[in-house]
Amino acid sequence: MTPTVKINPTGLLSRIASSKSYGCLELDEGLVSWKIYLQHGKLKYVYCSAQLLDQFKYYLHYLGWKQAxxxxxxxxxxxxxxxxxxxPSHQSLYSSVISWLLAEQYLTSFQGSKLIExxxxxxxxxxxxxxxxxxxxHNQEPIPPWIxxxxxxxxxxxxxxxxxxxQKRLQQWxxxxxxLLSVHQRPYFASGWSQKSLPSPGSLSNKTLNRLAQIVQGRISIRQLSLLLQKNELxxxxILSPYIDNKIIYLRDAQSPLDLLPSIPRPEKTIQKPSQVTSLTKRxxxxxxxDDSPTILKEIQRFLGQEKFQVTTINDPVKAVPxxxxxxxxxxxxxxxxxxxxxYKLCSLLRGSExxxxxxxxxVTGNTGLIDKARAKIAGATDYLTKPFSKKGLMQIVEKYLK
Structure with a gap:
């Protein structure tokens, strides 16, 4: 596997556009890839490998193409x-569905063009x-033949x-x-939420929150909810953010494969007081x-990456040992x-190796019982971290053992 490096897609695209180049910029994260087709400084098409039929239906719903x-x-x-x-892999899900809708005359050429946009x-x-x-x-590479x-x-x-x-939209996100890592995350209300004090920045009434709790239930994404409410997803x-911060609303992972998409980037700290520098920054x-959840892995990598750790993520425990x-x-x-x-089993296997x-x-687990902690200790775990956790909580336990 080719090692990944820190990249700036915005900078790459700006330079390519200013040079009026013609071809395709391919980006690969490992689990998801993109192909960005440009011609003389103009954007012609962007392909993303993370494709889901429900997401395609969202596009149709958003554009109002009811027949399709x-x-x-x-x-x-x-x-x-x-x-x-x-x-075949060379023909994406979206291109296959669009070709079928056009062939069956459920979609016009004009509608198809708007859909691609x-x-x-x-x-x-x-x-x-x-x-x-x-x-x-890839210099001189044309847009896909099906388009x-x-x-x-x-x-x-x-x-x-x-x-x-x-860039302006990102600043708002x-x-x-x-x-909130992605518009594809699925909100649900915490058990007993109605007994909690509502956040002062919140703008929703108890009546609205009750109706919302019946709608979401962790099954629909924030993007799908925006369609139902006929509001902009941002x-x-x-609107949901104060309730998320106050643990009234929680967020489930996005539906696969949309959970593999990059999370909302957060600004990195640029200034650090000398008193805040720990021995961890020396090397x-x-x-x-x-973890089998790409969302959790991305969140941990985001937290620890900002502290300049070398982080390796593994989403398949079977492949972890080598x-x-x-x-x-x-x-x-x-x-x-x-x-x-x-x-437990993986920890025992590792402890059995020199x-x-x-x-x-x-x-790391969502369980808080004494039995689970005891089982972790028996398996050979050094310590225990309960989900959901904050960056502060994660850093405290990391610093405890890596001083």
């Missing part, structure tokens, strides 16, 4: 859906939030204007709750994080509830 939306609910489409989703803007936003990965430039076949050359967007617009996120320490032996971490953060092999018999292992 109803076609995707028809028994006939249900029958051919698995065939469409199993298309909406998909491009959305993919561009997620791409600009990327901060680590690999990139390559040329159906629409010719439909888009010609001013890239500089869109980069400025996205960064003012939302720090728990505005919905701003980079290696930390391995093992990676850990290679990295030789100073500390391991490990979720307990994982598929195929849980944290490579990790003295490595600090912190078990």
């Amino acid at each position: 939306l109803e076609a995707l609910k028809s028994p006939y489409f249900t029958k051919i859906q698995s065939f469409i989703q199993d298309q 909406q998909m491009t803007k959305d993919a561009l936003q997620s791409c600009l939030w990327l901060n680590r990965g690999t990139f390559s430039w 040329q076949e159906h629409f010719g050359n439909p888009l010609s967007l001013n890239i500089s204007e869109h980069l400025d617009l996205e 960064q003012k939302c709750s720090t728990e 505005h919905v996120a701003q 980079k320490r290696n930390i391995v994080c093992i 990676i850990i032996f290679h990295v030789k971490p100073d500390l391991i953060l490990m979720d307990i509830s994982m598929p195929r092999i849980n944290g 490579h990790c018999n003295e490595t600090t292992i912190i078990m």
Whole structure:
């Protein structure tokens, strides 16, 4: 696997646009990739590999293409859906569905062009939030053949204007709750929330909150909720933020594969008082994080990356042991509830090896019972961290063992 590096997609695109180059900028995070097609400083199309049929339906709903939306609910489409989703890797889910809708005349060429524009803007936003990965430039590479076949050359967007617009939108997203990582997260109300004091910055009445609690229940995303409320998704996120910060509303992970998309970037601290500098800053320490939730891994990486740790994330516990032996971490953060092999068993395996018999292992879980803590200790865990946790809580336990 090619090592990832710190990248700035906005800077890359600005330089390419100013040079009036023609081709494709490919960005790869490891689990998600993007292809950005440009021609003479204009944005022609953006492809993102994280594609979901429900997200495609959102685009249709947002644009008001009701006939196409109803076609995707028809028994006939249900029958051919698995065939469409199993298309070769060179033909994306979205391109297959669009081609079918056009062939069956559920979508006009004009509507298809508008759909591609909406998909491009959305993919561009997620791409600009990327901060680590690999990139390559493919000179003279044209837009995908299926777009040329159906629409010719439909888009010609001013890239500089869109980069400025996205930067302003990002600044607004960064003012939302720090728990909010993505518009695809799914809100739900905490048990007994109605007994809690409502936050003073909150703008919703008890009646509205009760109705909202019945709607969300962790099943629909913030983006889908914005459609139901007929409000801008950023505005919905701003409204929910005080309730998220006060633990009245919690957020479930985005639906796969949208949970693999980059999280909302947060400003890095640029000034640090000498008294705040700990021995941790004297050299980079290696930390391995093992969790089957990409959202949790990204959050831990964001917290610890800001403190200049070398963080390795692993989302498949079965593959963890050889990676850990290679990295030789100073500390391991490990979720307990994982598929195929849980944290207790993995911890025991590591403790049985001479490579990790003295490595600090912190078990991370949503359970708070004494039995769970006892099981963690028996398995060989050094300590225990309960979810949900804040950056302060995570740093306290890391600093405790890496001084």
